[in-house]
Amino acid sequence: MKYVDLKYRPGRDEFIAEYFLEPNKLSFERVCEHLAGESSIGTWTEVKTMKAKILKLRPNVFSINKKERIVKIAYPPELFEPGNVPQLMSSIGGNIFGMKAIRNLRLLDIHLPEKYVRSFKGPKFGIPGVREKLRIRNRPLLGTIVKPKLGLNESEHAKSAYESWTGGIDIVKDDENLTDMSFNHFEKRVEETLKMRDKAEKKTGEGKFYMPNVTGETHEMLRRANFVKKHGGEYVMADIVSIGWSGLQTLRNYNDHFSLIIHAHRAGHGALTKNPKHGISMVVIGKMARLIGVDQIHVGTAKVGKMGDFETPEVEDEVESRFISEGGHLLEQFWFDVKPVFAVASGGLHPGSIPRLLKKMGNNIIIQAGGGIHGHPKGSESGAKAMRQSLEAVMKGIPLKDYAKNRKELSDAINKWGVK
Amino acid sequence: MKYVDLKYRPGRDEFIAEYFLEPNKLSFERVCEHLAGESSIGTWTEVKTMKAKILKLRPNVFSINKKERIVKIAYPPELFEPGNVPQLMSSIGGNIFGMKAIRNLRLLDIHLPEKYVRSFKGPKFGIPGVREKLRIRNRPLLGTIVKPKLGLNESEHAKSAYESWTGGIDIVKDDENLTDMSFNHFEKRVEETLKMRDKAEKKTGEGKFYMPNVTGETHEMLRRANFVKKHGGEYVMADIVSIGWSGLQTLRNYNDHFSLIIHAHRAGHGALTKNPKHGISMVVIGKMARLIGVDQIHVGTAKVGKMGDFETPEVEDEVESRFISEGGHLLEQFWFDVKPVFAVASGGLHPGSIPRLLKKMGNNIIIQAGGGIHGHPKGSESGAKAMRQSLEAVMKGIPLKDYAKNRKELSDAINKWGVK
Numbered sequence: 001m002k003y004v005d006l007k008y009r010p011g012r013d014e015f016i017a018e019y020f021l022e023p024n025k026l027s028f029e030r031v032c033e034h035l036a037g038e039s040s041i042g043t044w045t046e047v048k049t050m051k052a053k054i055l056k057l058r059p060n061v062f063s064i065n066k067k068e069r070i071v072k073i074a075y076p077p078e079l080f081e082p083g084n085v086p087q088l089m090s091s092i093g094g095n096i097f098g099m100k101a102i103r104n105l106r107l108l109d110i111h112l113p114e115k116y117v118r119s120f121k122g123p124k125f126g127i128p129g130v131r132e133k134l135r136i137r138n139r140p141l142l143g144t145i146v147k148p149k150l151g152l153n154e155s156e157h158a159k160s161a162y163e164s165w166t167g168g169i170d171i172v173k174d175d176e177n178l179t180d181m182s183f184n185h186f187e188k189r190v191e192e193t194l195k196m197r198d199k200a201e202k203k204t205g206e207g208k209f210y211m212p213n214v215t216g217e218t219h220e221m222l223r224r225a226n227f228v229k230k231h232g233g234e235y236v237m238a239d240i241v242s243i244g245w246s247g248l249q250t251l252r253n254y255n256d257h258f259s260l261i262i263h264a265h266r267a268g269h270g271a272l273t274k275n276p277k278h279g280i281s282m283v284v285i286g287k288m289a290r291l292i293g294v295d296q297i298h299v300g301t302a303k304v305g306k307m308g309d310f311e312t313p314e315v316e317d318e319v320e321s322r323f324i325s326e327g328g329h330l331l332e333q334f335w336f337d338v339k340p341v342f343a344v345a346s347g348g349l350h351p352g353s354i355p356r357l358l359k360k361m362g363n364n365i366i367i368q369a370g371g372g373i374h375g376h377p378k379g380s381e382s383g384a385k386a387m388r389q390s391l392e393a394v395m396k397g398i399p400l401k402d403y404a405k406n407r408k409e410l411s412d413a414i415n416k417w418g419v420k
Numbered sequence: 421m422k423y424v425d426l427k428y429r430p431g432r433d434e435f436i437a438e439y440f441l442e443p444n445k446l447s448f449e450r451v452c453e454h455l456a457g458e459s460s461i462g463t464w465t466e467v468k469t470m471k472a473k474i475l476k477l478r479p480n481v482f483s484i485n486k487k488e489r490i491v492k493i494a495y496p497p498e499l500f501e502p503g504n505v506p507q508l509m510s511s512i513g514g515n516i517f518g519m520k521a522i523r524n525l526r527l528l529d530i531h532l533p534e535k536y537v538r539s540f541k542g543p544k545f546g547i548p549g550v551r552e553k554l555r556i557r558n559r560p561l562l563g564t565i566v567k568p569k570l571g572l573n574e575s576e577h578a579k580s581a582y583e584s585w586t587g588g589i590d591i592v593k594d595d596e597n598l599t600d601m602s603f604n605h606f607e608k609r610v611e612e613t614l615k616m617r618d619k620a621e622k623k624t625g626e627g628k629f630y631m632p633n634v635t636g637e638t639h640e641m642l643r644r645a646n647f648v649k650k651h652g653g654e655y656v657m658a659d660i661v662s663i664g665w666s667g668l669q670t671l672r673n674y675n676d677h678f679s680l681i682i683h684a685h686r687a688g689h690g691a692l693t694k695n696p697k698h699g700i701s702m703v704v705i706g707k708m709a710r711l712i713g714v715d716q717i718h719v720g721t722a723k724v725g726k727m728g729d730f731e732t733p734e735v736e737d738e739v740e741s742r743f744i745s746e747g748g749h750l751l752e753q754f755w756f757d758v759k760p761v762f763a764v765a766s767g768g769l770h771p772g773s774i775p776r777l778l779k780k781m782g783n784n785i786i787i788q789a790g791g792g793i794h795g796h797p798k799g800s801e802s803g804a805k806a807m808r809q810s811l812e813a814v815m816k817g818i819p820l821k822d823y824a825k826n827r828k829e830l831s832d833a834i835n836k837w838g839v840k
Contacts (some may be wrong), residue, residue, distance in 0.1 A: 244664005
């Protein structure tokens with residue numbers, strides 16, 4: 001069986017996968033043959049059950065760049081079940097990672113054809129829907145994560161949320177490992193925190209929002225989302241890598257009923273995305289999340305915060321744009337009617353990070369700070385104020401240090417963490 | 421905050437995580453501090469909301485081996501929600517993989533305390549239940565995967581299954597990327613294949629079994645499992661890495677109702693497990709799968725087949741034993757009443773591989789061959805016969821080449837693929 005055909009030109013209805021590939025012993029071309037076969041219709045030996053009609057389902061390795069170790073494969077659409085992300089991943093992100101013949105393999109991007117894209121729901125709200133619900137049109141949204149990550153009880157959690165809201169934060173989020181704990185139960189936390197949200201809205205006259213973490217077994221997630229809805233919440237958050245694609249698809253399907261904004265945390269993605277030679281790119285993870293239909297997703301901080309880079313600009317482009325043109329290691333992608341997903345910058349941010357962050361990532365993002373708010377020398381409310389002041393300064397085009405002159409909260413924050 | 425305490429001795433109720441760690445710039449000890457904090461109660465800066473009572477939830481880095489770059493951390497049980505694998509992974513396998521301060525990180529093993537182990541269902545059948553259902557007590561089970569991976573229609577698929585069964589195979593499995601396809605629909609495939617199973621049982625007088633692949637969105641998986649049950653199936657298979665932990669937990673929960681044997685394919689695990697310095701070990705994936713309750717799981721072929729090694733002996737030990745003692749990079753683990761999971765050897769096997777495979781992996785396994793059966797020069801039925809003959813030879817202690825003398829199918833297979 002021959003899969004390599006460098007003259008082949010993929011049709012508009014085909015899937016394309018781009019890989020970084022380092023062979024183990026065998027030649028680059030031979031390993032490309034194995035890669036194309038194992039991810040589609042082939043196996044390690046010729047089989048007697050192979051039929052001529054099946055050859056029409058054969059993928060084509062149409063581009064090989066041996067120097068950069070990049071290979072592109074076009075797959076006929078029949079190989080993939082519409083509306084089934086796990087099946088796609090089992091094909092082009094499955095057995096191939098385990099083959100002896102391959103030393104390193106990284107799935108860099110997937111081009112998805114129109115029919116497949118349209119077989120998913122995509123985000124229910126996306127950027128325009130979230131902005132409409134929050135009634136914030138022209139500035140980045142401000143979020144915080146209650147800290148410490150774990151240990152506060154329900155009322156301490158609600159109090160910290162309240163102080164963040166009254167200080168000027170729009171959205172308060174649970175941390176990624178806070179679910180239903182012996183010291184802080186999900187239902188009680190949601191009830192108490194949403195009560196404080198109402199109080200904060202009254203005090204500030206602004207819309208305030210809370211993202212409870214529903215991460216868990218699928219039906220428990222749905223039960224928790226239903227609880228949030230019934231108690232007047234507008235948001236849920238889920239750790240999409242930890243729960244996996246099947247559970248995320250189910251959560252999104254039910255969201256036609258719940259109508260909650262789905263915030264996607266990406267805890268654990270680094271196990272797949274960190275090594276530039278092996279694993280799955282964050283672009284692919286972001287793409288699958290958009291396809292399935294999260295409304296917001298963590299994309300990193302473009303090297304401003306505590307986390308690594310992880311292709312922040314590319315991921316932001318992929319989840320926000322209607323059309324991505326081929327270039328770098330992004331494949332062409334039309335998103336048709338699929339709404340853009342809000343990019344969330346999170347991880348080690350503080351008031352002094354905002355100018356550089358917005359310069360790199362633009363205004364159409366959600367800025368989240370946890371330690372950078374609750375670590376403020378005067379506490380959470382002052383930290384929230386400092387964050388809002390920093391954002392105001394950037395929106396008005398005033399240098400942070402000038403704006404801090406008459407603003408104690410901002411100047412305290414800058415004294416602690418600097419501007420960087 | 422200090423997390424490193426080399427004099428600390430973990431209590432019996434604590435979780436222990438063992439990591440391979442390569443820091444980025446900072447000292448090993450300082451990165452251990454970050455690792456312990458980010459996976460539990462800490463963040464990148466001291467926060468004002470920290471309270472004395474929360475310090476009791478602090479993990480302890482109690483073992484550091486700088487030369488081998490191994491670190492062990494003990495976590496208080498309160499940090500983890502019972503019955504929630506995604507929450508555990510978001511904690512000790514979450515943000516830490518993405519931190520700037522870390523160059524490489526591999527989660528090698530997790531020790532789980534009794535209360536947590538007992539909060540999961542574990543396998544419904546496991547090795548004893550599967551053997552009882554299949555009425556095969558003393559030999560390895562023989563399985564095949566219909567090939568080509570994709571392209572056969574429903575009746576061609578059923579015919580190939582029939583030939584494998586009549587040739588002597590016990591279990592026929594869908595391939596990992598075959599779900600509900602335009603050329604081969606799930607429901608029609610299951611109906612036709614189960615009909616041929618009945619016919620094969622009648623012809624051979626043996627029990628014959630079919631594993632349809634239900635991989636997909638959670639509720640679609642449950643719907644398909646229900647269809648299999650209603651049509652007299654005993655098995656389902658799912659690609660556990662592609663579907664993710666939430667969906668797998670849900671499938672297992674519903675299996676109290678379905679009472680199907682759950683076969684776990686691990687397509688895609690190599691993205692996490694292949695790099696010895698980064699990601700998540702196959703031991704951890706196997707451990708979570710046993711905890712949740714799959715009945716069978718792919719563990720590799722101990723270097724005999726087409727796939728890499730991936731800790732086959734350690735994984736087999738972890739999923740089968742009642743007690744694992746600390747050693748190598750396995751942590752101590754009691755499994756209490758959790759049933760042992762059948763280890764499945766699959767990937768590039770053929771009749772000539774069986775002697776070496778059983779020598780390495782023992783008799784308490786499921787041997788699967790796809791290409792090694794359907795690639796037989798005389799077709800699938802002869803391939804199945806050759807496989808069964810090879811197994812008979814090993815069980816009787818007769819050298820394969822001697823046993824092949826009067827057996828055309830086995831000798832044809834050996835002529836094509838050799839004994840290796």
